[in-house]
Amino acid sequence: MTVAVAGVGTSHFGRQPDRDLVGLAWDAVSEAFADAGVDAVDAVWVGTVFAPAGVAQRVLRAMGITGIPVLTVENACASGTTAFVEAHEAVRTGRYGRVLALGLEQMSTAFAGAITPETTDPEGRAGLAMPAMYAMSAARYLHTGAATPEQLAAVSVKNHAHAVHNPRAQYSGRYTVDEVLASRMIADPLTLLQCCPTSDGAAAAVLTAADGAAGEVVVRGAALRSGAPWNHRSPHVWGHDIVADTTRDALADAGLDAVTDVDVVEVHDAFTIGEIVTTEALGLVPPGDGGKAAAGGVTALGGAHPVNPSGGLLSRGHPLGATGLAQLAEITWQLRGQCGARQVEGARLGLVETMGGGVSVLDGNACVVTVLEAR
Amino acid sequence: MSSPTGADPRPEIHRTADGDWVVAGRRCRACAEPVAYAWPRCPACGAEVEVAHFGPRGTVWSSTVVRIAVPGHTPPYALAYVDLDDGPRVLAHVAGDEPAPIGGAAWLIGASDDGDLQVEVAR
Numbered sequence: 001m002t003v004a005v006a007g008v009g010t011s012h013f014g015r016q017p018d019r020d021l022v023g024l025a026w027d028a029v030s031e032a033f034a035d036a037g038v039d040a041v042d043a044v045w046v047g048t049v050f051a052p053a054g055v056a057q058r059v060l061r062a063m064g065i066t067g068i069p070v071l072t073v074e075n076a077c078a079s080g081t082t083a084f085v086e087a088h089e090a091v092r093t094g095r096y097g098r099v100l101a102l103g104l105e106q107m108s109t110a111f112a113g114a115i116t117p118e119t120t121d122p123e124g125r126a127g128l129a130m131p132a133m134y135a136m137s138a139a140r141y142l143h144t145g146a147a148t149p150e151q152l153a154a155v156s157v158k159n160h161a162h163a164v165h166n167p168r169a170q171y172s173g174r175y176t177v178d179e180v181l182a183s184r185m186i187a188d189p190l191t192l193l194q195c196c197p198t199s200d201g202a203a204a205a206v207l208t209a210a211d212g213a214a215g216e217v218v219v220r221g222a223a224l225r226s227g228a229p230w231n232h233r234s235p236h237v238w239g240h241d242i243v244a245d246t247t248r249d250a251l252a253d254a255g256l257d258a259v260t261d262v263d264v265v266e267v268h269d270a271f272t273i274g275e276i277v278t279t280e281a282l283g284l285v286p287p288g289d290g291g292k293a294a295a296g297g298v299t300a301l302g303g304a305h306p307v308n309p310s311g312g313l314l315s316r317g318h319p320l321g322a323t324g325l326a327q328l329a330e331i332t333w334q335l336r337g338q339c340g341a342r343q344v345e346g347a348r349l350g351l352v353e354t355m356g357g358g359v360s361v362l363d364g365n366a367c368v369v370t371v372l373e374a375r
Numbered sequence: 376m377s378s379p380t381g382a383d384p385r386p387e388i389h390r391t392a393d394g395d396w397v398v399a400g401r402r403c404r405a406c407a408e409p410v411a412y413a414w415p416r417c418p419a420c421g422a423e424v425e426v427a428h429f430g431p432r433g434t435v436w437s438s439t440v441v442r443i444a445v446p447g448h449t450p451p452y453a454l455a456y457v458d459l460d461d462g463p464r465v466l467a468h469v470a471g472d473e474p475a476p477i478g479g480a481a482w483l484i485g486a487s488d489d490g491d492l493q494v495e496v497a498r
C-alpha cells in the first residue's frame with residue numbers, strides 16, 4: 001500500500017519558555033489535522049528526547065485524542081523521523097488506517113545552554129558535549145584539507161539566508177563568512193553561528209493510504225538504522241557511514257538509482273560540519289566536495305542540489321524531537337509548491353535525513369532517511 | 376541534568392610495573408576489536424572478549440577545546456580522540472587550552488583530578 005502525507009503542521013520554532021508542550025503540540029497537530037481535513041486518527045507515534053515521562057498522553061488528552069494506541073519513541077535527533085517511519089509502516093501494512101506522527105521538545109526549560117552530556121555515558125561523563133563531538137569532525141576535516149574554515153562558515157551563511165524566507169524559523173539573516181568566523185568560539189573550530197540554537201517546538205504529520213489524487217505527496221521510501229561501532233578503523237569522521245548506509249537503504253526502498261535524482265533535501269545540520277559530511281555521505285556531492293559545494297552555491301537555493309531551504313536546524317532551530325517532522329513538513333510544502341520565496345522550482349522528489357545521538361563508540365544513535373514524492 | 380552518581384562509566388586505567396599507564400579494556404576473541412571498556416561482548420560482532428591492556432602510546436586522531444559551560448568541567452578544556460597503538464580510540468583530556476596537534480604522538484599520563492583519562496601530547 002502506498003502511504004500519503006495527508007497533512008503537516010508545526011508550531012513556531014524558537015525559545016518559548018513561557019509556553020507549554022500542550023500549546024506547542026496543539027499548534028502542530030491542529031494545523032496538520034486542518035491540512036489533512038481530518039479530526040481524528042487511529043493511533044499516534046510521538047517522538048521526543050527530553051520531555052517528561054507521560055508527555056504524549058499529557059498533550060494528546062488536551063486535544064481530545066484519548067483511548068487509542070499511543071507510542072512514544074526516542075532516537076536522539078532522529079526521534080521525530082523515527083515516529084514518522086513507524087507511523088508510515090503502520091499504515092503501509094494496514095495495521096491502522098490513519099496515523100498521527102508528532103514530535104515535540106522544550107529545550108529552553110530543560111537546559112541552561114547546550115545539552116548537558118549524559119553522565120552515564122563514558123564520553124559524556126568526560127565532558128564531550130555535542131558541539132565538541134562535531135568539532136572533532138570539523139578539526140579533522142580542516143587537518144586533512146577536506147574543508148576550510150571559510151567553507152564551514154558558508155553553510156551557516158547559506159542556511160541563515162534561506163531562513164529569511166521562512167516565517168517559522170527561529171533565526172535568519174544575511175551574515176558574511178567573516179561574521180560567522182568572528183562569532184564566539186564554542187568548540188574549536190566551531191563558532192556560535194555554526195551551532196544550532198536552543199529551541200522549543202512541535203511538528204506533526206497525518207499519514208493515510210494514498211488515494212491517487214493529482215499532486216498528492218506520498219512516501220516513496222524510508223529507512224532507519226542505529227550506528228555501528230565508530231573507531232580507529234573507521235575510514236570517515238563520526239556520523240558519515242551511518243548516513244551513507246541508511247541512505248543506500250532508503251534509495252533502494254524508493255527504487256531510485258541515485259540520490260542526485262532528488263530535487264530538494266532537508267538534512268541534519270545541527271552544526272555546519274554536519275551538513276558538509278552529510279551531503280558527501282548522501283552522495284549529493286563527491287567525497288571531499290561538501291565544503292566546496294556549500295561555498296560555491298551548489299547546495300543553495302538556485303543551485304544544482306538545494307539543501308535545507310527551510311534554513312535547517314542552524315536557523316529554523318532544533319527542538320530535538322520536533323526536528324524530523326519539521327523537516328518532513330518543509331519537504332511536503334516544497335513538493336506542493338507552497339514555499340514562496342524559498343520554493344525549489346518544480347520540486348517533485350524530496351529527501352529528509354536526520355542523524356543524531358552521542359552514545360560512545362557508536363557512529364550515531366540513529367539515522368532516518370525518507371524519500372517523499374509528489375504524484 | 377543528571378549528577379554523576381553510580382558506577383563510573385569511564386575507562387579503567389592501571390599503572391604497570393614499568394610505571395606506564397594503560398587502559399584495562401577488552402579484545403574480541405573473534406574479530407580482535409579492541410574496546411576501552413569492560414563490556415560483556417564485542418560491540419562490533421557480539422563475540423566473546425578477553426581482558427586486554429592498551430597504551431600508553433597512541434596518535435591524536437582529532438582534538439578540540441570546549442569553551443562553553445559543561446557541568447562537572449571548567450572551560451576552557453582541551454579534548455583529544457587518541458588512537459592507542461594496537462588499541463581503541465579513546466577520549467582524553469589534554470592540559471592547557473590549545474587543541475592537540477592532529478597526527479601527533481600522545482601518551483597516557485593517568486587520570487585528571489576529575490577522574491578523566493589524561494594524555495600528554497607532542498607539540
Ligand SMILES: [Zn+2]
Binds near residue numbers: 406407408419421
Ligand atoms: Zn568482535
